[in-house]
Amino acid sequence: MGRSISINTCSLDSFEGLHQAIKGSHVEVTQLGRGRFRGALSHVGIGDFSLSIGSFSVGVRTQRIATDDKLVIGMLLNASERVTHWSFDMLPADVLVMPPSTEHDGSFQGAAAYAAIRLDLAEVTSLFAGEPRLSDPATWYVKNRYRAHSPSGLAAQRRLQQIVSGLARQRVGMPDEVADFWKRSIIDAMAATIVDALPAENRGPVPSAMRLVRNVEHYLDEAGSRPVHISEICAQFAVSRRSLHRAFDDMLGLGPVTFLRRKRLCAIHSALRESNPATTTIGEVAMQHGFIELGRFSHYYRLLFGEYPSETLYMSKHVARTVDHRRSLATG
Template sequence: MMGEHLSVSTSRLEGFEGLHQAVKGSHVDVMQLERGRLRGTLSHVGIGDFSLSIGAFNVGVRTQRISTEEKLIVGMLLSAKDRVTHWAFDMQPADVLVIPPSVEHDGVFHSGSSYAAIRLDLADLPSVFGGEPRLADPEAWLEKRHYRADDGVGMAGAQRLQQIVPHLARQPGALSEASAEFWKRAIVDCMTAPVAASLPRDDSGYLPSAMKLVRNIEEYLEAAGSRPVHVSEICSAFGVSRRSLHRAFHEVFGIGPVTFLRHKRLCAIHSILRQSRPKQTTVSEVALEQGFIELGRFAQYYRAMFGEYPSQTLSGTS
């Protein structure tokens, strides 16, 4: 299968003008508020027509954006030295902001800050959030909203976003179609976790028996072969929420679906490495293709699972 083109660019900011393209594909008017020379970095990740932007700067700025494009922007504040407001919302690190299509945006960063933002087509929401009808409905995203991050979920997503950019930068040229889909879902998942966590419990819907649901999912994973499958893909494919999926996997396996999928990806990597030769591939290439970005942690997971390091499997020296 043809893959999707991957582009990763990082530029140094030497003045507030560099923030005009703070969100890829969108123009922002910027005014500097705090004294001093603005310095920072601006990174854009493109996977096909999907984009992630991450920026960091050291002095306060005011940003304004008027757009006529039919794109939804979801932004996350990654860090802030001082107060940050968007519209009338006071932001804290890992909080999420929803900017609907064609809506004017007004933000004030009182001092140095960093942020992340993605642009989405409303038509793509049903496939992205198929397991959660309340998020899959485009109407739910047509009002500007602020979501306060849960301490654990939000910060974990914020940290992971900042790790994804440098690791994808090491992947030359293109991702396989399967890997591209996984990484797009992983990025969206990090960005929207506080939104999903804000939803009240909804246990009124029909849930198949845990065993039946898990067996159906295992058949789905078997048909997927060795490609990485993100948990949000499963939710979309089976029309179940994360909470329902978590409940079913714990009942059957005693572990959550994320852990189960990680173990499955580790097994796929083990098989690939056993069938490969050191001159044909590298551990980092295989790990990234299967959705692992922190190679140190990946090696720990791998050794705990198989009793050897991935390099030993590849070289046949275990």
């Protein structure tokens, strides 16, 4: 059965609307900046997991009193003036860790936008199994700010907004495994800055490149057509992203993210060839296979196959059978 993904978006005309700035939490808000308050707030829910994205036009002071044992990871998306959380100064793409049952205070001196995810601490062991420090729940009991030092932070900002926009367009139920892919994609974008900030670890010997790549391929074959996120691969084989990248680069001359993308593109190509153009939407097929931005998806697809997705769909076996049937009627 398809998992319910809830998406709620609203416009804000007063600071009171930010009391639910993080889904499932109550935040006390005081408006500091002068002027009429304008803002927007979106909540995405996938099971017990949630993503909140908010923006506002004037400075505010926020204070969150923790009422549960959920872990909150926040990212500053943009800011017109100084932003502080606890004693940390924040810059766009910086990530903040709010441990379970911890009070939090923040100060935004001007217009700003943020994203925050709220998840069960028990999930980090499986979600980050390839990264020893992140998979240890003890890591997340420390208040921390991770500075974004690479382009991956800015890419994560764009990725989050694309995912929310794409999920909002989804009109049909989503299988559990596809919903899990998008949940992992959101967490991956939020945690990218943290992963980049951590020094490389020497974890001892890694499986040989050939064996690791073959094991991954076998795992993907068993997964069938469902999208598999790289964090799932790392968790399954208890290997870090750096080690996985080295293995794939050595064996195939490309990274695991590119390899997974091409596997998904091949699955879409096969699905479109078997689909009826009258009842199939390319956007829905792309979403079910882990692509959220249709323009970029179409670009990747054409680079790999030399044709657009619509060309594959309208040259599908269904169309061919219809043409053959009409020809047989005409000649019969």
